[in-house]
Ligand SMILES: CC(=O)SCCNC(=O)CCNC(=O)[C@H](O)C(C)(C)COP(=O)(O)OP(=O)(O)OC[C@H]1O[C@@H](n2cnc3c(N)ncnc32)[C@H](O)[C@@H]1OP(=O)(O)O
């Protein structure tokens with residue numbers, strides 16, 4: 001007779017011991033190596049938090065400059081990777097192209113079998129350096145556009161946004177894009193991180209773990225929600241039509257993208273609030289508040305009708321839009337940011353490994 005302790009979707013199950021991050025619902029903190037992500041988003045930049053994740057402490061100004069320089073030295077992507085992206089069917093989703101490119105990088109790693117912390121940290125830096133180019137250029141070649149070269153004279157985030165839009169961003173655009181990357185950087189044990197750790201736990205390599213994580217993040221119950229939110233917002237002209245659209249979807253028992261979360265069940269994802277403020281800031285710049293009005297109306301309706309609150313993807317989507325970012329890049333950019341957190345998790349998994357191998361509750365034919 002089996003002893004059953006089955007939680008559908010592993011809800012509430014503790015899967016790993018980690019020193020990387022923790023969602024403390026009681027204290028309302030997203031803890032990243034002992035620091036609150038929301039506080040960090042007000043004072044620090046994406047690269048500070050990427051360094052914190054990989055090294056365990058925030059960088060000094062000198063360490064940060066050296067870290068940024070290392071990333072810039074790794075901006076170039078092997079020509080063979082771009083060549084493969086060019087032969088993908090043009091209807092390939094950029095997430096699938098990103099997945100292919102990351103997977104290919106494994107073949108260029110001369111020390112692929114080295115699972116040491118030092119080797120994995122080196123790979124994390126190489127991956128973080130290459131991700132902006134992989135992300136943007138995989139999309140560009142699918143659009144029959146020539147790859148764009150990174151610009152090392154710009155900051156990491158400014159270059160990333162420049163590569164996406166083809167324009168050097170203004171100071172406010174750079175600041176908001178950097179905040180968006182920072183908020184997406186790490187979030188404890190979402191499906192993609194779990195996937196990466198499960199793969200790494202077989203002693204498989206970081207490229208395989210990240211390739212699996214891209215596939216996980218693509219789904220619209222996870223990272224793919226940000227793109228779905230924007231298509232929904234663009235389907236209607238004003239706040240009232242958006243409310244009507246959501247009511248209609250709810251009547252059809254459809255899930256509304258950008259709402260709900262396994263951990264934030266009774267209140268709004270704190271990261272979404274920061275993006276809501278960023279959206280307001282961007283609307284102030286243009287004088288056009290229509291996206292903000294639609295989002296707020298949707299937020300109110302969902303609370304009234306379902307007691308559900310926005311997650312990060314809900315308010316990140318219109319921020320991406322106002323920064324001039326094409327919708328198919330929203331989830332690949334999320335992944336690009338999350339690479340820092342995922343690499344920290346793969347490093348930790350390789351350091352303190354036990355293979356994941358759960359059991360089942362058998363509901364098949366009697367035997
Ligand atoms: C950055 C991120 O990746 S955040 C996640 C982004 N994903 C989305 O926005 C997709 C929409 N949201 C969802 O599908 C879910 O809320 C998830 C996947 C995020 C969490 O899923 P779970 O923790 O398994 O919650 P579950 O789906 O069981 O929902 C609990 C109840 O709330 C309802 N619910 C949850 N989210 C939604 C939603 N977005 N729209 C409508 N109803 C919802 C469910 O239908 C369910 O109702 P029931 O008990 O009457 O059946």
Ligand SMILES: O=C([O-])CC(=O)C(=O)O
Pocket residue numbers: 184186187189190191222261262311312
């Ligand atoms: O935590 C989750 O399940 C999903 C999420 O918000 C994230 O990965 O940022």
